[in-house]
Amino acid sequence: MTEFALDTSVGLTIVVLFGIGWILFGYWLGRKNKTHEDFALAGRNVGFAFAAATAMATWVTSNTTLVAPQLTYQFGLWGMIGYSFAALGLLLFAPMAKRIKQLLPNGYTSGDFVRLRYGQVAWWVFIIISVVYAFGWLISLGMAGGILLESLSGLDYHIGMTAILIICVGYTLFGGMRAVIATDFIQALIIIVGVSVIAYWLIDNVGLDSIHQNLSAEHPQLLDVLFPAAVMFLFNNIFFGLGEIFHSNVWWSRALSFKKDVAYKAYLTGGLMWLPIPIVTGFIALAAPQLGIFPPSADMIGPTVAAAVLGKAGAIVVFIVIFSALASSLDSLLAATSDLVTQDLFHKKFKPKASDKTLMRFNRYCILGLGIMTWLFCLPRIATLGALLNFAGAFVASTIWPIVLGLYQRKLSGSYAAAAMAFGTLSGLVGYFAIGFYVAALISCAVSGVICWVGVVNSQRLFDWRQLNEEN
Amino acid sequence: MQIPELFFSVLIIAALVITCLTPVILLALFIKDYFSKTIW
Structure with missing residues (x-):
C-alpha cells in the first residue's frame, strides 16, 4: 500500500462527481420553492x-464517523456506548417535536420560541449560545472534510475543506430545506x-473473539466496564446530546417542516x-491495535482502519461514507442557521415588513455568508474534532432545562431562563478548563437546572401558551 | 472488570443487525410514501 489509501486523482474525482450530482439535484428540487416557507x-x-x-x-455527522471511533480508541467500550447514548436526544425530542408543532403552528425557528416564551434578554443569551454552537459545529465539519481528503488521498487540507463547503453551500443555496432533506435520505x-x-468485513476476517x-x-x-473517566464521559455525552438537539434550530426547523402527526414518530424512528x-x-x-494500526491523529482511527483492511475499495467506501455524513450535517446546519439569522434577526429585528421575496433572497445570502465565514475559520486547523465538539457542550447543555420547562411548564420566567443559560454556560466552561472536557456539559446542565428550579419555585406568574402562536 | 467475550460479541452483532435493517425500513417507508403521494 502507498502512503495514502487513495490516489489524489481518485479522491478528487469522487468529490467532483458527488459535488456536481448534489448541486444538480438541489437545483432540481429547488424549482418547487415558490415562497420563503x-x-x-x-x-x-x-x-x-x-x-x-x-x-x-x-x-x-463527522462526529459519529470520526469521533465515535476516536473516543472508542481512547475510552474503549464506554466510548462507543457513551456515544450511542446521544440517541436519547432524538428519542426525547420526539414528544417535544409534537408539542412544538402544536404550540407554534406558524413558527420558523427555535429563536422564535425563546423570544415569545421568555422575552428579549433570554433571547439574546440563547442566540449567542446558538451561534457559538452552530459555528463550532460548522467549523468541526469543515475541518473534518479537509482532514478526510488529506488522510485518505493526500489532497491538501485546504483544498479538501474548500471543496466540501462549496458543494454543500451550492445545493443548499439552490434547493433550501427540500434539498437538504432529500439529500439526507440518500446520504x-x-x-x-x-x-x-x-x-x-472486520468480523468476518479478523473475528470478534x-x-x-x-x-x-x-x-x-479498553474493555473495562469501570473506566472512571469513560463513565463520566458517558453521562457528559448524554447531556451534551440533549443540549445539542433541544436547543438547535437544526432540529426545530425539521420539526416545523414535517407534516402534522409525522414529527413524533419520525424523531422516534430516527433515534x-x-x-x-x-x-x-x-x-x-477496537480492531486497530490488533491490526498494528496507530494513526498519528486519534480522530482518523476509523478511516485508517477501514482503508487498511479493505484496501483501495475500502478507502473509496470510507471516503464516500464520511463525505455523505459530513454533507448531511453541513447542509442542515447551513440551512438552519441561515433561517435563524433571516427570521430572528433580519425579519423580526430589522425588517418586520420585509416581503416574502426579500426574505428568500436574504436567506440565500445568509447561506453564502455562513459558508464563507466557516471557510475562513477552517483555514487554520485549530483543534482536534473531539476537543472542538466538547467545548460546545458547555454552551448547549445550559439550554436543556429552559427549553424543556419552556415547552411544558408555565411558571419559569424569562429572567430565570436567561440566568440559567448564562451561568450554566460559564460554569461549564470553568469545568472544561479546570477539570476536563468530559464534565463541561454535566456541570453546565446541573447549574442551569438549579437556577431553573429556583425560578419555578419563586414564580408568581403563569405563561399563556396562546402567546406562542404568532402570525408572521 | 472486563466485559466478557460473549457480551462483547452480542453487543456488536446486535448493533450491526439493527444497522443493516435500517436501509430496508427507510426504503419501505419511501415506497409507501411514494404510492400514497405523501413524500412532500
Missing part, C-alpha cells in the same frame, strides 16, 4: 420516510450500507435507527 421549511409538508431519514442522517442509505460493509482476546491481553482498559451506529463505527476502532 417552501425554501426554509419545505412547505411544512415533509412525509414520514424523508422525515425519519433526515432525523437520523443529520445526527450521523443516510450510503452511510449505513458503507459502515455495515466495513464492520461485517480475536479482537476481544487481543484487547484483553494488550489494552485491557432508534441511529442508536447502534456509534457502536458499529466504534467497533472498527
Whole structure:
C-alpha cells in the first residue's frame, strides 16, 4: 500500500462527481420553492420516510464517523456506548417535536420560541449560545472534510475543506430545506450500507473473539466496564446530546417542516435507527491495535482502519461514507442557521415588513455568508474534532432545562431562563478548563437546572401558551 | 472488570443487525410514501 489509501486523482474525482450530482439535484428540487416557507421549511409538508431519514442522517455527522471511533480508541467500550447514548436526544425530542408543532403552528425557528416564551434578554443569551454552537459545529465539519481528503488521498487540507463547503453551500443555496432533506435520505442509505460493509468485513476476517482476546491481553482498559473517566464521559455525552438537539434550530426547523402527526414518530424512528451506529463505527476502532494500526491523529482511527483492511475499495467506501455524513450535517446546519439569522434577526429585528421575496433572497445570502465565514475559520486547523465538539457542550447543555420547562411548564420566567443559560454556560466552561472536557456539559446542565428550579419555585406568574402562536 | 467475550460479541452483532435493517425500513417507508403521494 502507498502512503495514502487513495490516489489524489481518485479522491478528487469522487468529490467532483458527488459535488456536481448534489448541486444538480438541489437545483432540481429547488424549482418547487415558490415562497420563503417552501425554501426554509419545505412547505411544512415533509412525509414520514424523508422525515425519519433526515432525523437520523443529520445526527450521523463527522462526529459519529470520526469521533465515535476516536473516543472508542481512547475510552474503549464506554466510548462507543457513551456515544450511542446521544440517541436519547432524538428519542426525547420526539414528544417535544409534537408539542412544538402544536404550540407554534406558524413558527420558523427555535429563536422564535425563546423570544415569545421568555422575552428579549433570554433571547439574546440563547442566540449567542446558538451561534457559538452552530459555528463550532460548522467549523468541526469543515475541518473534518479537509482532514478526510488529506488522510485518505493526500489532497491538501485546504483544498479538501474548500471543496466540501462549496458543494454543500451550492445545493443548499439552490434547493433550501427540500434539498437538504432529500439529500439526507440518500446520504443516510450510503452511510449505513458503507459502515455495515466495513464492520461485517472486520468480523468476518479478523473475528470478534480475536479482537476481544487481543484487547484483553494488550489494552485491557479498553474493555473495562469501570473506566472512571469513560463513565463520566458517558453521562457528559448524554447531556451534551440533549443540549445539542433541544436547543438547535437544526432540529426545530425539521420539526416545523414535517407534516402534522409525522414529527413524533419520525424523531422516534430516527433515534432508534441511529442508536447502534456509534457502536458499529466504534467497533472498527477496537480492531486497530490488533491490526498494528496507530494513526498519528486519534480522530482518523476509523478511516485508517477501514482503508487498511479493505484496501483501495475500502478507502473509496470510507471516503464516500464520511463525505455523505459530513454533507448531511453541513447542509442542515447551513440551512438552519441561515433561517435563524433571516427570521430572528433580519425579519423580526430589522425588517418586520420585509416581503416574502426579500426574505428568500436574504436567506440565500445568509447561506453564502455562513459558508464563507466557516471557510475562513477552517483555514487554520485549530483543534482536534473531539476537543472542538466538547467545548460546545458547555454552551448547549445550559439550554436543556429552559427549553424543556419552556415547552411544558408555565411558571419559569424569562429572567430565570436567561440566568440559567448564562451561568450554566460559564460554569461549564470553568469545568472544561479546570477539570476536563468530559464534565463541561454535566456541570453546565446541573447549574442551569438549579437556577431553573429556583425560578419555578419563586414564580408568581403563569405563561399563556396562546402567546406562542404568532402570525408572521 | 472486563466485559466478557460473549457480551462483547452480542453487543456488536446486535448493533450491526439493527444497522443493516435500517436501509430496508427507510426504503419501505419511501415506497409507501411514494404510492400514497405523501413524500412532500
